[in-house]
Amino acid sequence: MPSETVELSGHIIDSLTLPKVLDEVMNYGGTFEIIEIAIGHRREDPSRARVRVSAPSQETLDTVLSRIKQLGAVPVVEEEAALVPADMDGAFPENFYCTTNLQTFVRVQDRWLEVARPEMDCGILVNPDLKRAATIPIHLVKKGDCIVVGHQGIRVTPLERSPERNVFEFMASSVSSEKPKGIVIREVSAQIRAAKKEGGRVMVVAGPAVVHTGAGTHLEQLIESGWVDVLFAGNALAVHDIEQALYGTSLGIYLEKGIPAKEGHEHHMRAINTIRRAGGIRPAVERGILKSGIMAACVRKSIEFVLAGSIRDDGPLPEVVTDMVMAQDALRKVLPGVSICVMIATMLHSIAAGNVLPASVKLVCVDINPAVVTKLTDRGSFQAIGLVTDVEPFLRELWMNLSS
Amino acid sequence: MPTFLMCPPDYYGIEYEINPWMDCRRPADTALAKKQWRALYDQLTTKLGATVELLMPVKGLPDLIFTANAGLVAGTKFIRSNFRFPQRRREIPVFETWFKERGYRILPLPPAACFEGEGDALPVGQTFFAGYRTRSDIQSHQTIGEILGCEVLSLELADPRFYHLDTCFCPLDDRTALYFPDAFDAYGRKVIETSVPEPIPVAPEDALRFGCNAIVVGTGVVLHAGCDELNRDLRRRGFTVHELDLSEFHKAGGSAKCLVLRLN
Numbered sequence: 001m002p003s004e005t006v007e008l009s010g011h012i013i014d015s016l017t018l019p020k021v022l023d024e025v026m027n028y029g030g031t032f033e034i035i036e037i038a039i040g041h042r043r044e045d046p047s048r049a050r051v052r053v054s055a056p057s058q059e060t061l062d063t064v065l066s067r068i069k070q071l072g073a074v075p076v077v078e079e080e081a082a083l084v085p086a087d088m089d090g091a092f093p094e095n096f097y098c099t100t101n102l103q104t105f106v107r108v109q110d111r112w113l114e115v116a117r118p119e120m121d122c123g124i125l126v127n128p129d130l131k132r133a134a135t136i137p138i139h140l141v142k143k144g145d146c147i148v149v150g151h152q153g154i155r156v157t158p159l160e161r162s163p164e165r166n167v168f169e170f171m172a173s174s175v176s177s178e179k180p181k182g183i184v185i186r187e188v189s190a191q192i193r194a195a196k197k198e199g200g201r202v203m204v205v206a207g208p209a210v211v212h213t214g215a216g217t218h219l220e221q222l223i224e225s226g227w228v229d230v231l232f233a234g235n236a237l238a239v240h241d242i243e244q245a246l247y248g249t250s251l252g253i254y255l256e257k258g259i260p261a262k263e264g265h266e267h268h269m270r271a272i273n274t275i276r277r278a279g280g281i282r283p284a285v286e287r288g289i290l291k292s293g294i295m296a297a298c299v300r301k302s303i304e305f306v307l308a309g310s311i312r313d314d315g316p317l318p319e320v321v322t323d324m325v326m327a328q329d330a331l332r333k334v335l336p337g338v339s340i341c342v343m344i345a346t347m348l349h350s351i352a353a354g355n356v357l358p359a360s361v362k363l364v365c366v367d368i369n370p371a372v373v374t375k376l377t378d379r380g381s382f383q384a385i386g387l388v389t390d391v392e393p394f395l396r397e398l399w400m401n402l403s404s
Numbered sequence: 405m406p407t408f409l410m411c412p413p414d415y416y417g418i419e420y421e422i423n424p425w426m427d428c429r430r431p432a433d434t435a436l437a438k439k440q441w442r443a444l445y446d447q448l449t450t451k452l453g454a455t456v457e458l459l460m461p462v463k464g465l466p467d468l469i470f471t472a473n474a475g476l477v478a479g480t481k482f483i484r485s486n487f488r489f490p491q492r493r494r495e496i497p498v499f500e501t502w503f504k505e506r507g508y509r510i511l512p513l514p515p516a517a518c519f520e521g522e523g524d525a526l527p528v529g530q531t532f533f534a535g536y537r538t539r540s541d542i543q544s545h546q547t548i549g550e551i552l553g554c555e556v557l558s559l560e561l562a563d564p565r566f567y568h569l570d571t572c573f574c575p576l577d578d579r580t581a582l583y584f585p586d587a588f589d590a591y592g593r594k595v596i597e598t599s600v601p602e603p604i605p606v607a608p609e610d611a612l613r614f615g616c617n618a619i620v621v622g623t624g625v626v627l628h629a630g631c632d633e634l635n636r637d638l639r640r641r642g643f644t645v646h647e648l649d650l651s652e653f654h655k656a657g658g659s660a661k662c663l664v665l666r667l668n
Binding site for chain 1: 556
């Protein structure tokens with residue numbers, strides 16, 4: 001939301017100038033926040049107030065500012081951000097401003113520009129027209145790009161605390177296995193429902209344990225019922241999901257009986273081979289080779305999925321992106337509109353998703369290992385709430401809550 | 405006894421239009437204006453015992469007669485006006501020279517903030533009331549408060565016909581002031597009603613006859629003739645009312661108070 005800080009001074013209390021300015025801000029469609037106020041002690045002492053005025057559009061803000069300027073509320077002279085052209089491809093200029101994942105504004109030509117796509121550990125690129133700004137990852141920098149350097153002319157908005165107490169507040173304190181899980185899962189379900197209702201997208205980051213623990217069907221049902229919009233995973237989740245769909249086993253173990261299959265250790269390689277021969281997951285589903293499971297549900301429901309590989313992968317499956325920089329870019333492409341992300345039983349993919357998501361996206365991290373949540377928050381995704389539990393009961397209960 | 409600064413209307417006329425009262429098609433009758441001005445001068449000096457100092461009129465500066473807008477006098481300090489309109493900015497060096505020659509310390513205000521002197525700043529007791537928006541900017545008020553070392557309560561002027569505070573607000577003594585409520589918004593009215601111990605509302609017909617643009621000398625109040633209700637109200641409160649015909653000056657949007665600047 002465009003905003004500007006204004007200052008008022010003088011006998012603004014007794015002359016009712018301050019309340020009048022605040023009333024006028026509202027009358028003209030803006031909102032305000034008093035940042036600072038100093039009241040004179042004696043009658044003749046002047047008072048001073050700093051007020052941040054915001055409006056839904058720049059046009060409304062300009063109207064508000066022009067009106068309250070007549071009442072003595074003058075914009076505080078703000079420092080402009082320093083812009084330097086990148087001197088080479090693939091690197092920022094020295095002293096570049098390193099972003100956080102919070103909503104950020106940059107002061108260019110007397111205007112606060114909102115930085116698009118908040119993401120931590122990036123730079124800020126200002127368009128040549130000087131009217132737009134966005135984060136830019138280091139590898140995408142091109143020589144001549146206009147990059148923000150230093151800290152002047154930058155404003156970062158802290159996350160607002162919700163006036164209502166919710167799970168994202170009381171759970172955020174620490175990671176513990178001794179939390180009332182039923183309540184937390186109910187709250188997570190409510191947050192997913194609320195996100196969908198507001199037009200937000202739900203992202204799931206899932207590790208292969210989802211399949212090994214027999215929770216694959218719950219995730220498949222969530223996808224089939226439209227509760228998931230984006231899936232981010234590695235080769236392993238897809239491989240074991242497809243192995244289960246084709247052979248009924250995961251890592252060679254029959255999921256229904258819990259006993260090893262004969263020659264079961266070959267199943268995952270045979271599954272990979274089948275999909276590679278079909279030309280990929282999507283063609284395999286289209287040709288009727290792959291009929292069930294998480295990945296088949298994604299294809300049927302046209303869910304965007306990104307599979308990012310790793311060095312220990314078997315195969316991999318044709319859709320797996322093995323260049324990590326390309327995988328990060330692919331992930332960035334599917335993020336717009338995501339407002340809640342559920343990370344289930346995968347450390348590296350959770351941290352990777354946390355790295356590129358803005359702080360405004362709610363993160364729910366579910367793992368049997370408390371260290372995963374700790375690592376995620378330690379790496380800057382402080383908005384994550386952790387739930388230490390086996391993933392199967394989590395997904396089962398989540399599905400039950402969302403399907404009821 | 406007060407001392408006032410006045411300027412004879414030798415070159416007075418309607419040469420431009422910078423307020424809703426001015427109309428170049430309705431010129432002033434200079435001879436009549438001189439007669440009316442002289443009557444005011446005599447009223448203040450001979451009848452009420454005030455001292456009046458004179459500023460030499462200057463050809464081409466028809467509004468120089470409205471000395472109230474020259475600035476604000478505080479002891480030996482002269483807070484010089486920054487006029488809104490260029491037509492009147494030409495008066496600044498004339499006023500400045502007059503005050504300089506008499507040993508006043510000239511205090512200019514920041515050039516970005518308009519301020520039109522006593523026309524927009526009037527004291528009730530220890531507090532100054534200051535008008536803004538039409539001619540003066542609120543930004544000037546804090547500087548004035550700092551120079552005078554007193555509280556300055558800003559009042560937005562809501563009706564362009566009452567373009568200076570002295571056209572709609574007139575302190576009578578340390579506790580009492582006349583005001584025309586409709587010239588202010590709800591905030592301004594509330595400020596006056598809570599900060600002036602005895603505010604006296606003036607009826608619209610008297611306000612439009614410049615009833616608030618009065619000169620106070622002790623308990624004597626000099627104002628334009630025909631403000632009957634206001635006249636009765638003032639007399640009932642123990643003031644002596646001196647009515648004068650100042651109609652020629654109304655053509656420029658001014659009346660009694662606009663023609664004088666208090667020097668002490």
